[in-house]
Amino acid sequence: MKETSELNPHQNYIDAVRDSASIDPMPTVQNLAKNTGLDPEEIVHYILVQWAASGSEALMATTPLALRQLKEAADASDIAKVRGMASWLLTGL
Structure with a gap:
């Protein structure tokens, strides 16, 4: 298994895109x-x-879903998910 620092920060997005292919x-x-x-x-x-x-x-937004999910990932120490979400939120800056 790769070290956390070597994980693709976009993996959650990649997985979601692939999961949506059946719809x-x-x-x-x-x-x-x-x-x-x-x-x-x-x-x-x-x-x-x-x-x-x-x-x-x-x-x-007042209580955006994305930030609640980011907090949940951080609380769970899911660094890969935090990185992926932060990358998505910062895209275009």
Whole structure:
């Protein structure tokens, strides 16, 4: 096993991305497109913009989920998770 300092700080994100591969979001996107008259591409773009902005939003919220999860990881001494979350929160700075 690798030392904690050698772990990929993005491993939690990588795992989450891979875990999500079994879920197809397109039926929801297509239903939204059908019901709103928007193109699916517009909806996907909106979803991505909202997701990308969620890091900044998490920092501004009163009790953001991301910071609660960060505290839980720190309390559990899960340094790899703390590093991954901090990296995600600081992306774009």
